Amino acid sequence: MLPARRDLFRLALAAPIVPLVAAGCGGRAVENSANTSMEGSAGRLLPSQAPLPKPFQRALPLPPVLKPVRTDADTDYYEITQKAATAQILDDLPTEIWGYEGTFPGPTIISRRGRRTVVQHTNELPVPVVVHLHGGRVAADQDGYPTDYLHPVSGRVADSHGKGLNGEQGSRDYVYDIDQPAATLWYHDHRMDFTGPQVYRGLAGFHLITDDVEQSLGLPSGERDIPLMIADRSFAADGSLAYPSVDGSLLGTPGVTADFMSGVLGDCVLVNGSPWPVLEVEAVRYRFRILNAANARRFRLRLDDGPSFVQIGSDQGLLSEPVTLERIDVAQGERFDVVVDFSEYSAGTRITMVNERGEGTTAQVMQFVVSGPGKDDSRMPSRLAELEVLSEADVVATREFTFRRGGAEAHGMSLWTVNGEAFDPERVLAQIKVGTVERWRVISQNNEHPFHVHLGAFQVLGSSGGTAGRSDVGWKDTVNLDNGGQADLLVRFEEHQGLAVLHCHNLEHEDMMMMANFEVV
Numbered sequence: 001m002l003p004a005r006r007d008l009f010r011l012a013l014a015a016p017i018v019p020l021v022a023a024g025c026g027g028r029a030v031e032n033s034a035n036t037s038m039e040g041s042a043g044r045l046l047p048s049q050a051p052l053p054k055p056f057q058r059a060l061p062l063p064p065v066l067k068p069v070r071t072d073a074d075t076d077y078y079e080i081t082q083k084a085a086t087a088q089i090l091d092d093l094p095t096e097i098w099g100y101e102g103t104f105p106g107p108t109i110i111s112r113r114g115r116r117t118v119v120q121h122t123n124e125l126p127v128p129v130v131v132h133l134h135g136g137r138v139a140a141d142q143d144g145y146p147t148d149y150l151h152p153v154s155g156r157v158a159d160s161h162g163k164g165l166n167g168e169q170g171s172r173d174y175v176y177d178i179d180q181p182a183a184t185l186w187y188h189d190h191r192m193d194f195t196g197p198q199v200y201r202g203l204a205g206f207h208l209i210t211d212d213v214e215q216s217l218g219l220p221s222g223e224r225d226i227p228l229m230i231a232d233r234s235f236a237a238d239g240s241l242a243y244p245s246v247d248g249s250l251l252g253t254p255g256v257t258a259d260f261m262s263g264v265l266g267d268c269v270l271v272n273g274s275p276w277p278v279l280e281v282e283a284v285r286y287r288f289r290i291l292n293a294a295n296a297r298r299f300r301l302r303l304d305d306g307p308s309f310v311q312i313g314s315d316q317g318l319l320s321e322p323v324t325l326e327r328i329d330v331a332q333g334e335r336f337d338v339v340v341d342f343s344e345y346s347a348g349t350r351i352t353m354v355n356e357r358g359e360g361t362t363a364q365v366m367q368f369v370v371s372g373p374g375k376d377d378s379r380m381p382s383r384l385a386e387l388e389v390l391s392e393a394d395v396v397a398t399r400e401f402t403f404r405r406g407g408a409e410a411h412g413m414s415l416w417t418v419n420g421e422a423f424d425p426e427r428v429l430a431q432i433k434v435g436t437v438e439r440w441r442v443i444s445q446n447n448e449h450p451f452h453v454h455l456g457a458f459q460v461l462g463s464s465g466g467t468a469g470r471s472d473v474g475w476k477d478t479v480n481l482d483n484g485g486q487a488d489l490l491v492r493f494e495e496h497q498g499l500a501v502l503h504c505h506n507l508e509h510e511d512m513m514m515m516a517n518f519e520v521v
């Protein structure tokens with residue numbers, strides 16, 4: 001029997017301090033791969049060589065909402081071209097990005113529950129791509145399995161896993177039969193071995209799902225429903241995005257240089273692609289859909305001298321009731337849907353969203369400036385969605401997944417592994433019966449590892465040795481695990497069968513093999 005949730009929290013308080021150097025299996029010491037910077041995230045800081053803009057000078061950009069190219073009785077059809085483009089992120093120097101429709105973030109797609117969304121992607125980049133709908137409960141062959149490549153219009157590219165000719169070339173449709181509750185999802189690149197650099201170059205966008213439940217609540221909407229994609233980046237002297245790839249063409253050897261094995265941390269915080277932007281708000285309620293789209297950086301967000309966050313939704317949708325939080329820990333891939341009420345603040349007030357895990361330039365995220373009073377028709381209901389609460393009594397199988405460094409190596413470096421094994425597209429770690437509830441214990445060693453699972457969703461039963469806890473409510477698909485932490489999850493794959501992956505959402509860890517297959521049958 002597992003201890004009850006409150007006992008787990010007590011355990012958390014009593015947990016010993018985890019040593020920075022942990023012993024690997026086979027008695028081999030695993031090198032210390034915890035924080036190599038002084039920042040509160042695993043990874044190493046890559047300092048920018050280009051001058052960074054002054055914070056709080058630019059208006060927050062909003063990604064455009066993509067319009068369907070056509071629509072019929074039950075389906076909305078979209079088209080996205082992935083291509084290189086120039087963005088004005090720094091003051092004087094242009095930056096080449098890779099973007100969906102040439103923008104970073106990509107355009108926002110909004111789907112309604114019960115309708116089908118078809119997105120035709122065309123790849124005008126020089127590398128294969130894979131589009132993953134993060135949080136989407138969609139068919140396995142539409143989900144963006146890492147070797148389901150969409151090769152460039154200009155020709156097919158071999159990969160290092162003998163899967164070079166896998167997939168389509170030029171264009172393909174991703175078909176999403178959307179039948180999950182309203183939620184903030186996102187889509188991003190998921191190419192085998194190269195997810196880190198490809199997302200870093202800009203391949204990420206929001207995909208929102210709406211439904212009748214959400215629309216009946218009267219939450220802030222329209223111009224007061226704002227997605228915030230938070231990510232860190234660094235810039236080379238010429239203004240280009242700096243990333244320590246072994247091979248910057250992304251066509252040869254994958255991975256980053258040894259120094260950055262634990263993760264790449266940038267020194268410039270971007271929100272919706274803009275450095276430390278400002279949003280002018282009226283003194284009313286706003287809804288913010290916060291996404292951490294960084295490769296390795298975790299954020300601990302707080303509104304300095306400002307209101308609390310009222311969390312209304314988690315990764316997979318609305319909570320049953322709002323939760324007031326002074327600060328939120330957002331691991332890579334996680335979403336926090338929050339309402340912020342500015343009604344107590346007078347015109348001219350500036351409220352800074354700070355990152356308590358950052359230091360120097362990364363300690364600040366963005367700023368809100370109150371313009372003056374406004375009319376507020378929104379409501380903050382005390383009940384949100386009806387959520388089914390999974391119970392341990394329903395568990396039909398239990399599994400354990402340990403995320404650590406060691407057990408496998410490549411190019412003389414010890415890799416990030418799941419249960420001691422590097423990702424192998426041919427190996428299936430678990431077979432899960434569709435519709436059943438399993439209890440998964442996820443253990444994090446040698447580093448912090450945000451755990452993410454495709455196709456399904458989970459509820460966090462309890463956790464210890466980490467910051468998971470109060471804000472891990474509702475249905476989730478990603479959970480933050482501190483170094484030495486663990487979480488017990490009740491997991492269910494409700495709709496779809498097939499092969500999919502679970503992995504660490506530190507993208508450098510993921511690329512260096514911290515991923516495993518499972519099959520829903």
Ligand code: C2O
Nearest residue numbers: 132134333452503
């Ligand atoms: Cu957001 Cu498998 O990833």
Ligand code: CU
Nearest residue numbers: 449504506509
């Ligand atoms: Cu990890």
